[in-house]
Amino acid sequence: MALKAFTGKSPRILVTGAVGQIGSELTPALRQRYGAENVVAAGHKKPPSPELRDGGPFEFIDVTRRETIEAVVEKYNIDTIYHLAAILSAAGEKNPQLAWDVNINGLYNVLEVARERKLARVFCPSSIAAFGPETPRDNTPQETVLRPRTMYGVTKVTGELLCDYYFYRFGVDVRGVRYPGIISSETPPGGGTTDYAVEIFYEAIKHKRYNCFLREDTVLPMMYMPDCIKATIQLMEADLSRLTRHSDYNLAAFSFSPAELVAEIKKHIPDLACTYNPDFRQQIADSWPRSIDDSAARRDWGWKPDYDLASMVADMLEKLGKKHAEGKL
Ligand code: AKB
Numbered sequence: 351m352a353l354k355a356f357t358g359k360s361p362r363i364l365v366t367g368a369v370g371q372i373g374s375e376l377t378p379a380l381r382q383r384y385g386a387e388n389v390v391a392a393g394h395k396k397p398p399s400p401e402l403r404d405g406g407p408f409e410f411i412d413v414t415r416r417e418t419i420e421a422v423v424e425k426y427n428i429d430t431i432y433h434l435a436a437i438l439s440a441a442g443e444k445n446p447q448l449a450w451d452v453n454i455n456g457l458y459n460v461l462e463v464a465r466e467r468k469l470a471r472v473f474c475p476s477s478i479a480a481f482g483p484e485t486p487r488d489n490t491p492q493e494t495v496l497r498p499r500t501m502y503g504v505t506k507v508t509g510e511l512l513c514d515y516y517f518y519r520f521g522v523d524v525r526g527v528r529y530p531g532i533i534s535s536e537t538p539p540g541g542g543t544t545d546y547a548v549e550i551f552y553e554a555i556k557h558k559r560y561n562c563f564l565r566e567d568t569v570l571p572m573m574y575m576p577d578c579i580k581a582t583i584q585l586m587e588a589d590l591s592r593l594t595r596h597s598d599y600n601l602a603a604f605s606f607s608p609a610e611l612v613a614e615i616k617k618h619i620p621d622l623a624c625t626y627n628p629d630f631r632q633q634i635a636d637s638w639p640r641s642i643d644d645s646a647a648r649r650d651w652g653w654k655p656d657y658d659l660a661s662m663v664a665d666m667l668e669k670l671g672k673k674h675a676e677g678k679l
Contacts, residue, residue: 360384364431390408390422399537431472437502438502438541473525473526476509482503490642517596528598529578533666543635550612561626576656604659
C-alpha cells in the first residue's frame with residue numbers, strides 16, 4: 351500500500367469534534383503522548399476550553415464542507431485523523447437529516463481526504479447503537495445482526511461498512527471501536543441515550559436528587575473515560591498485521607442499570623434520591639445490548655479495562671466533588 355508509515359516519527363494528528371465529550375479528553379492525552387505541536391484540535395462552532403485552545407493548535411472545521419478539512423490537513427501536514435465529530439442517538443432522533451449529513455457526509459469527506467492525500471491512519475468510532483432489537487442482547491457477539499432503529503445507529507453501521515470499504519478498496523488504514531456509553535467528568539456529553547449516567551453525578555453532588563429519563567432496570571454497557579482513551583490509543587498504535595477487523599471492534603468494560611448506579615453513588619452520598627420518568631430515549635435504550643463480547647479486541651490488541659463500576663463512581667465523585675468545592679460545577 352502506498353501509505354506513509356505510522357512508526358518512526360511522531361504522527362501529525364487532527365482531532366475533529368475535539369470540543370466534545372471524548373475529544374476534550376482525548377486531545378490532551380494525544381498532545382501529551384506525541385507533543386502538543388503535533389495535535390491539532392478542531393471544533394465546529396462551540397468555543398474551545400482554555401486548555402484546548404492554549405494547549406496546542408486549534409482550528410474550526412465543518413466536516414460537511416470538505417475544503418475546511420483539506421485546508422487544515424494541508425496547513426499542518428496532517429497524516430492521522432481522529433474523527434470524533436458526530437450527532438449522537440437522542441439528538442439524531444430529533445433531527446435525523448442532520449445526523450445523516452454530519453455522520454455520513456462528514457465521514458465520507460474525511461475518508462476522501464485520507465484517500466487522496468494518502469494519510470497514514472484514520473480513527474472513526476462506531477457505537478453499541480449499531481445493534482438493534484433483533485441483536486442478542488447479552489454478551490453481544492462481534493459478528494451479529496446489525497439492524498438499528500435509530501438514525502444514529504444507521505449512520506454507525508453505514509460508517510463501519512464505508513470505513514471497511516476504504517480499507518479494502520483504497521488501502522486507507524481506518525480503525526474503529528463500538529464505544530459503549532462513556533462516563534466522564536471533564537465535558538458533559540450532549541444528545542446521547544447514555545447521558546443519564548453522567549448527568550446523575552452532577553445532580554447528586556449539587557442537589558442530592560436526580561430525575562432519570564430511563565427506567566431503573568435498563569441495563570446498558572458503559573465505560574469510564576480513562577479506559578476509553580486507553581482503548582482508542584491502543585488500537586491506533588496496534589500493529590496492522592495483528593488486526594483481524596478494522597472499523598468495528600466490540601469494546602466493553604462493565605454494565606449497569608440506573609438503579610445499580612444509584613446504589614453505588616449512595617455508598618458515598620447516602621441521601622441521594624432518584625425518580626424515574628422514562629421518555630423517548632427508553633425505546634432507544636431498549637433496542638441496545640445489555641452486555642458486549644469484546645474478546646476480539648482483547649485477543650488482537652490486548653484490550654483490558656482498568657475501571658469497574660465501584661472504582662469509576664469513586665473517581666467521578668472525587669473529581670466532580672473537587673470542581674464543586676472550587677465553584678466550577
Ligand atoms: C449515545 O448514547 O448516543 C452514545 C452512544 C452509546 O454511542 N453515548
